[in-house]
Amino acid sequence: MEYDDGEEPSFSDPEDFVDDSDQELLGDVLRDKPQEADGIDSVVVVDNVPQVGPERLEKLKNVIQKIFSKFGKITNDFYPIADGKTKGPVLLAKEKKNVVIVWEAPEKQPFKDFGNLRHWLEDPDCRDQYSVIYDSGERTGIFANDVKEPIEVEERARWTETYVRWSPKGTYLATFHQRGIALWGGEKFKQIQRFSHQGVQLIDFSPCERYVVTFSPLMDTKDDPQAIIIWDVLTGQKKRGFHCESSAHWPIFKWSPDGKFFARMTQDTLSIYETPSMGLLDKKSLRINGIKDFSWSPGDNIIAFWVPEDKDIPARVTLMQLPSRNEIRVRNLFNVVDCKLHWQKNGDYLCVKVDRTPKGTQGVVTNFEIFRMREKQVPVDVVEMKESIIAFAWEPNGSKFAVLHGESPRINVSFYHVKNNGKIDLIKMFDKQQANSIFWSPQGQFLVLAGLRSMNGALAFVDTSDCTMMNIAEHYMASDVEWDPTGRYVVTSVSWWSHKVDNAFWLWTFQGRLLQKTNKERFCQLLWRPRPPSLLTQEQIKLIKKDLKKYSKIFEQKDRLSQSKASKELVDKRRSMMEDYRKYRERTFDMYNEQKPLRLELRGGVDTDELDSNVDDWEEETIEFFINEEIIPIGDL
Amino acid sequence: MRPILLQGHERSITQIKYNREGDLLFSVAKDPVANAWYSVNGERLGTYNGHTGAVWCVDADWDTKNVLTGSADNSCRLWDCETGKQLALLETSSAVRTCGFDFSGNIIMFSTDKQMGYQCFLNYFDLRDPQQIEDNQPYLSVPCNESKITSAVWGPLGEFVIAGHENGEINQYSAKSGEILKAAKEHTKQINDIQTSVDLTMLISASKDCTAKMFDSTNLEHIKTFKTERPVNSAAISPNMDHVVMGGGQEAMEVTTTSTRIGKFEARFFHAAYEEEFGRVKGHFGPINCVAFHPDGKSYSSGGEDGYVRIHYFDPQYFDFELEA
DSSP states (O other), rough: OEEEESOOOOOOTTTTEEEOOHHSSSSSHHHHSSSOOOOOSOOEEEEEEEOHHHHHHHHHHHHHHHHHHTSSEEEEEEEOETEEESSEEEEESSSSSOEEEOOOOOOOOOOOOOTTTTTGOOOTOOOOOEEEEGGGGGGEEOOOOOOOOOOEEEEEEEEEEEEEEEEESSSEEEEETEEEEEEETTTTTTTEEEEOOOTEEEEEEEETSSSSEEEEEEESSSSSOEEEEEETTTTEEEEEEOOOOOOOSSOOSEOOTTSEEEEEEEETEEEEEEEOOOOOOGGGGOOOTOEEEEEEEEEEEEEEEEEBBBTBOOOEEEEEETTTEEEEEEEEEEEEEEEEEOOOTTSEEEEEEEEEETTTOSSSSEEEEEEEETTTOEEEEEEESSSOOEEEETTTHHHHHHEEEETTTTEEEEEEEEOTTSOOEEEEESOOOSEEEEEOOSSSSEEEEOOOOGGGGGEEEETTTTTEEEEEEEEETTOOOETTTTTEEEEEEETTTTSSSSSSEEEETTHHHHHHHEEEEEEEEEEEEOOOOOOSOHHHHHHHHHTTHHHHHHHHHHHHHHHHHHHHHHHHHHHHHHHHHHHHHHHHHHHHHHHHHHHHHTTOOOSSSSSTTGGGGGGOOOOOOOOOOOOOOOOGG | OOOEEEOOOOOOOEEEEEESSSEEEEEESSSSOEEEETTOOOOEEEEOOOOOOOOEEEEEOOOOEEEHHHHHHHHEEEEEETOEEEEEEEEOOOOOOEEEEEETTTTEEEEEEEEETTTEEEEEEEETTTHHHHHHHHHHEEEEEEOOOOEEEOOSSSSSSEEEEEEEEEEEEEEETEEEEEEEEEOSOEEEEEEOOOOOOOEEEEEEEEEEEEETTTOOEEEEEEEOSOOOEEEEOOOSSSSSEEEOOSSSHHHSSSSSSSOOOEEEEETTTTEOOOOOOEESSSSSSEEEETTSSSHHHHEEEOOOOOEOOOOOOHHHOOOOO
16 A cells, blocks of 8 residues: 555554553453463463474474473373364463463554544634545545635545545544555544555444444455454454455444444344454344344434235334344334335434335335334324335434425425424425435535436525525536535535536535535545534533524624635735736737837728728618517418 | 527537628638628628538638638638639648738738648738739748647737647747747647737637636737636637637537536636636537627627527626626
């Protein structure tokens, strides 16, 4: 792997890490560390013994006897055998009381300082960062989002070979290379960790950022599963490898929100593993015949999964609590063709989109089964949809959802509110929308309806508090829409990967006011850097909101100063440009006048300097203009 | 403002040009017919028939007596503007790419492409000497060894020709000796078009490098740069406002794979002093190949890959518009 940073990899702890985790970090090594056994007077442990087969065991024993009888008479010995060969430390019981331990402890690595990994959050103007890949992948830049124009923080050539990913809390930037993944972070984006996985194509992080999962189609062998590897981010250690039949639905392993569990589905099986052991929960997978799909609640350790109809048994959706495996809710569904699971961001609601073919009909209709997770016994309400569904999205942090339905060119958007009183209200519907995707602000309330790619980049900015269209706009051929993590800004972009010209990203406010257009040669991808959850308590947030007016005044003043400074700069710049231009024009005008005799001569004395220099030459002409056309059928005359 | 649509060509427009007084607009295209139109109402005056291949360039002399065209049929032809009669046929060894009358109307220049083993030449004929026409012998023929000429205009007093090259260079070629008097190396890719201001003191070059640049005609001093994100096919300087207009688009072969949106291609207006874009006019169904201001500055025209020429008369707001300064 080539890195601009030519330093050796290190396995050291970050600055504020308290090292009380020998068991965790060195667990596998410590397991081999000999313990003082009770009841045995003196034991000699011999490690690094050559592994020999049964035919040379005698000879080995003799050699060891010879060496160690120097320390005392050997009364007993134990040669562990595995797979027909000696394996592991040899134990010799000795008469003398000293315990001689021949064992090498691992070397302690020097501590490497990466600086403050949360540095970007301390920007005094609260600018969020985003990564930009351009030059068809040759260049990657990190920018801070300033209203005036993007501020370049870091920019490197060939930083990644394909694309980049941010970790879920924004701490790390992951880059892809032929030999594996590298993680970068801190103020200067130093290389924090790297994971060797030849041919890696996909990665995924646990929500807590403790683990990273990599996939490479190259690395799987029957004996040594290496297609999927789970790594410990801090130590860089490989925790466990897995086979992988198909990476089609990445991530294969889905994480519980607290990172304590991860699970995957295979034929008729749901396998749930725990961390940090990486072993199966209760040492066994769950057999669930016909299981089609599952997902974790984003808020609790609950898995939702569904199985299709099986002879007389109807299809059903099940909610299972982990680690207890209690089924807290089961919902039967009839005549099901397909189901899709949509969790609300906090896990407050689960929407199961059910496509059904009702008995006696041939068409497919869709219902949304809304599970209210926070209410006792998880009641379920059904919303019937009359048209085919194009897109569905929950309001993050809220209880609304938006649905795009219908068929081009008659596409409609409907907004629903899941109310406390058990009702689900249709708040509003807009028809004739040019949209195929819904993008909610991460803070809720606002959303963007976008007609990406084939719909040529039509955009609608909606405020769902009163379901008004704040602005209708367009970013021609836009391929992506990305909200910043605070919900203040939206970026629309035209990626070179989908359209070979006009590659650029545009910055809008959440209300749909266009702020910036940034063209980047062969721009490919923009990703906002996520923010970790706020450290403020609910009480503190309430207090700040109460005093918001006070804070707003200060911010507004700052903004006005900065804006007028920009306007003033622009105005000054224009003034000086105009002055220079005028001076230049005056100079050329002087020369032009001096050359008049030459011009007259060249045109035989005719003065053509002005269009009206020769009024005598003018003719009067009558010109016809086409006004209107009327067709009168002859029969009517 | 509703534009006047001129439909006189089967193929994409290669050049449009107003005569000095602006009452006529000439258009040539990849088809063999050259057209002359009344700019006030779009009515066609007539056609100039004779070429057998794509016509790349057109010009009219200051008196609107003669018209000059250059074609891929390896000829440069002189026509009587009013009658359409072909007055002279100058055969060449390769396609004629750019042509023009000098300030006096007595000297014509045209450049030939580098193709089929022949070099690029810049040729000068004096129309006052009929022998030159009869013998097809230019009084001066300047070879361009390095990079072929892609567009050229006459200097203010007929002393030199200012030519843009495939490699982005702009050179002044003396009309007497053929030597290079001044050179400018500001563009990084092919020059697609060069036009002069109406008083001939300035010129604007449109380049594949996605910029247009303004130069002083006499000393080739680089004055302004106008940046876009698409190759610029043509640019023109307003005669009465501090504006320039630019037209462009992507390579012809890319057009079919990208935009199918109607009327997407726009003419873009920049402030000549501030170098800032302030307006766009949509309407063409393909990239814009040529733009031109009417000599009185009250209208402008554009010719597109779609084969149409559109004449636009400006609304009063256009003349009142100002950027804060």
